[in-house]
Amino acid sequence: MKNSILQFTWLDILDVLLVATLIYGLLKITSHTRAMQVLKGLGIIIVLAQFCELIGLSAVTWLLNYVINAGAVFLVILFQPELRRGLEKIGRGKIFDIAQLGGSENGDEVKLIEEIERAVLNMSIRKIGALMVFERKTGLRDVIESGTTLDAKISSELIENVFFPNSPMHDGAMILKNDKVVAAGCFLPLSDNKQISSELGTRHRAALGISEISDSIVLIVSEETGVISKAHEGTITRYIDRKALREILTDIFLGSKEKSVSIGTRIKRKVTRK
Ligand SMILES: Nc1ncnc2c1ncn2[C@@H]1O[C@H](COP(=O)(O)OP(=O)(O)OP(=O)(O)O)[C@@H](O)[C@H]1O
Numbered sequence: 612m613k614n615s616i617l618q619f620t621w622l623d624i625l626d627v628l629l630v631a632t633l634i635y636g637l638l639k640i641t642s643h644t645r646a647m648q649v650l651k652g653l654g655i656i657i658v659l660a661q662f663c664e665l666i667g668l669s670a671v672t673w674l675l676n677y678v679i680n681a682g683a684v685f686l687v688i689l690f691q692p693e694l695r696r697g698l699e700k701i702g703r704g705k706i707f708d709i710a711q712l713g714g715s716e717n718g719d720e721v722k723l724i725e726e727i728e729r730a731v732l733n734m735s736i737r738k739i740g741a742l743m744v745f746e747r748k749t750g751l752r753d754v755i756e757s758g759t760t761l762d763a764k765i766s767s768e769l770i771e772n773v774f775f776p777n778s779p780m781h782d783g784a785m786i787l788k789n790d791k792v793v794a795a796g797c798f799l800p801l802s803d804n805k806q807i808s809s810e811l812g813t814r815h816r817a818a819l820g821i822s823e824i825s826d827s828i829v830l831i832v833s834e835e836t837g838v839i840s841k842a843h844e845g846t847i848t849r850y851i852d853r854k855a856l857r858e859i860l861t862d863i864f865l866g867s868k869e870k871s872v873s874i875g876t877r878i879k880r881k882v883t884r885k
Pocket residue numbers: 740741742781782783784797798799800801810811812813814815816817832833834835836
């Protein structure tokens with residue numbers, strides 16, 4: 612042990628530093644993207660394979676190594692867009708920027724819920740088409756990068772302005788996270804679900820698409836009918852009324868049924884006080 616520490620040269624230190632930098636770069640490229648979850652899974656399998664090798668489970672080690680090798684090829688195919696973007700960033704020398712991503716703080720949730728509720732109901736009455744994606748645990752950086760970054764505080768005016776017909780960003784999806792409208796005019800992957808009602812066009816199909824590959828909750832206002840719908844976990848729920856809308860928003864911002872009841876009451880009190 613003492614010998615191996617003494618044999619540790621500057622070259623080894625450089626070696627370790629380079630590996631650490633590469634891992635940091637990889638995490639930076641994949642942070643807030645779908646690739647991060649897959650990398651985490653792959654990391655667990657690698658650690659497991661090393662452990663099995665250490666304790667001498669040769670058959671399991673062989674199987675896990677096989678999965679790792681096949682997985683690497685699979686990853687390249689699956690994350691071709693992310694890899695391309697990552698390589699472009701390396702080319703531009705932007706990977707090791709210290710700038711932090713996201714991290715906006717939650718403001719007054721009751722106010723946020725009211726603002727979004729007002730915007731959605733107004734757009735529904737006026738039949739203004741809208742597509743709003745609430746980012747949760749699954750990072751949507753790939754989607755955000757397809758649109759225009761706003762990073763502006765949520766307000767009903769902002770939401771309605773973005774979706775106002777013929778405004779520059781009314782086409783595509785708005786991404787919201789915490790108390791911010793992160794981006795607008797974003798392109799979502801379309802679902803190829805065959806069960807979806809033929810009345811529903813690409814706006815709803817796009818909402819369903821993103822809900823299939825992430826844990827996000829999507830609100831849709833139909834331009835044709837004004838009907839409000841929700842897409843979550845690959846399912847569309849149509850004809851969302853004011854009460855259901857409040858429950859959805861409460862769930863997004865406060866996350867529990869108990870809170871839903873209390874916030875519902877708080878909002879009601881506020882409204883009746885006016
Ligand atoms: N892949 C996509 N990502 C984001 N937004 C999309 C995508 N595809 C279509 N949209 C949005 O949907 C709009 C077209 O909606 P379309 O009328 O085809 O769908 P719909 O489901 O019938 O909705 P509506 O009931 O509002 O008419 C586009 O103008 C665009 O704003």
